[in-house]
Amino acid sequence: MSISVHLDRITDPIVAQDERHAGSSVRQPELRVLMATRYGRLGASSRLRLLQYAEPLAEQGILSTARPFLSDNYVKALYEGRSRLPAVLAAYARAPALRAAVQEHDIVWIEKxxxxxxxxxxxxxxxxxxxxxxxxxxxxxxxxxxxxxEAGGRNRLVRTLLGGKFPTLLRRAALTIVANETLRDWALRAGAANVLLLPTVVDLDHYPPTAMPTNPVFTIGWIGTPVTAPYLARLAEPLRQLSAEAPLELLVIGAPDFTLPGVTCRHLPWSEATEAAMISQCDVGIMPLPDDAWARGKSGYKLIQYMAAGRPTIGSPVGANTTIVEDGVTGFLAGPAATWADRLRRLRDDPPRRQAMGSAARLRVAADYALQATAPRLAAAIRSIAAR
Known part of the structure; x- marks a missing residue:
């Protein structure tokens, strides 16, 4: 029997019991959790899915040790288009020490x-x-x-050796944590016995409320990496149309070499310490995606960042985006290029609407997509598997 644990409804009775007692004076025994992340803090998935939970979990008596497999040198090589082989070889040279780390902890939390x-x-x-x-x-x-x-499996040897790897691991896992409904459905089909749907969230303390920009140039923001920047090319034509109508700039955070002919692009280097302040320079944040198997599994984190900063968002109606964006309330969902142009034009020409949507977006993040809301649920789920 499969147990599916959702963010808004805990169906596991042990988890529910732990939640009821979370605020009581009964002291829970300490648990030691090894965070076996794929990357260090430079890797967004490792930083956001695991590492940012270390402090709130510690407050619940769940003590974590982080052990990245791949170093930041791997991530830098990926973003700069250099060979990642030296970093991979160095990672496997460190791998023998992993067994001792596994044995020293009660639970191993594995990223992928x-x-x-x-x-x-x-x-x-x-x-x-x-x-x-x-x-x-x-x-x-x-x-x-x-x-x-179609996004994977083109190499027959890879399919043969690794095609069944994740279903095999899922069936043995005490808990599978996924970022969205697409991944939850896949995990259940693959045989996962216990699934927690936990979106990728922001620490709202790092996103203080800020006023809308007063710059007369309409600023459209995008944050990401050189790997995901090509998705922006899908908006080349609507952005050129709007640029011809009125002053406009595309603020690109984290992809210094990306350009769109006919569109003024301003580039800022990504920094964990300053990303929230950079996003606050935008009037609206965007997340275009293709409708393919890989994109349908993405977590929609860009949208959550924009919303946390109090900015309206526009995203492609793909995967988690359709859950995160309340169309017409916190932002818009836009498919064809003409729809993107229309929705951006509406926000450009109506500052009060931008303000109202941005305020609604921040409230939605505080309720459903903030570390402060999800950490207690995660702690309860970890306690539940430890008790079994």
């Missing part, structure tokens, strides 16, 4: 996989027969090894 590019049998041997572990996914990572869909 412990040993990238290796079959599941190596991870089973590393974890042993009785170690409880959590698997965490914020993307359709199973496509990388050809589990499903």
């Amino acid at each position: 996989e412990l040993l990238p590019f290796l079959p599941a049998l190596f991870e089973r041997a590393l974890l042993g027969a009785n170690k409880k572990f959590i698997l965490d996914f914020d993307d359709a990572w199973f496509l990388r090894y050809g589990g499903e869909g």
Whole structure:
């Protein structure tokens, strides 16, 4: 029988019991959790899905140790288009120490996989027969090894060796944590017995309320990496149309080489310490996506960042975007290029509407997409698997 634990409704009776007693004076025993992240803090998925929970979990008596598999050098090489092989080899040189770290903790919280590019049998041997572990996914990572869909599985050897890796691990996991409904449905089909739908969230304390910009130039913001910047090219024509009508700039955060002919682009280097302040320079935040298997598994985190900053958003009606954006309330969903032009024009020409949508967006993040709201639910889920 599958147990599906949702953000708004806890169906596991043990989790529910833990939540009822979370505010009581009964002291819970300490738990030691190994955060086996894929990257260090430079990797957004590791930073947001696991590392940012360390402090709020510690307040609940769940003590964590972070052990990234790939260093920040790997992430830098990826974004700069350099070879990642030296960083991968260095990661595997450090791998023998992982077994001792696994044994020293009560639960292992794994971001995607412990040993990238290796079959599941190596991870089973590393974890042993009785170690409880959590698997965490914020993307359709199973496509990388050809589990499903057209985005993966083009290499026959990869399909043969790794195609069944994630379903094998899922069936043994004490808990599978996923970022959206698409990933939840895949996990349940693959045989996961216990699934927690936990969106990728912001720490709202890092996003203080800010006033809308007073710059007469309508500023459209996008934040991401050089890997995801090509999605912006889908908006080349509507952005050129709007640029011809009135002053406009595209503020690109984190992709210094991206340009669109006919559109004024301003670039800012990404920084964890300043990303919220950079987003506050925008009038509206955007997240265009193709409608494909990989994009449908994305977490929609860009939209949540814009909304936390009190900015209206426009996103493609794909995957988690359709859940995050309340169309016409916190922002808009836009499919065809003409719709993008129309929605951007509406926000450009109506500052009071921008303000109202931005305020509604921030309230929605505070309720459903903030660390302050999700951390107690995560702590309860971890306690529940420890008690079994």
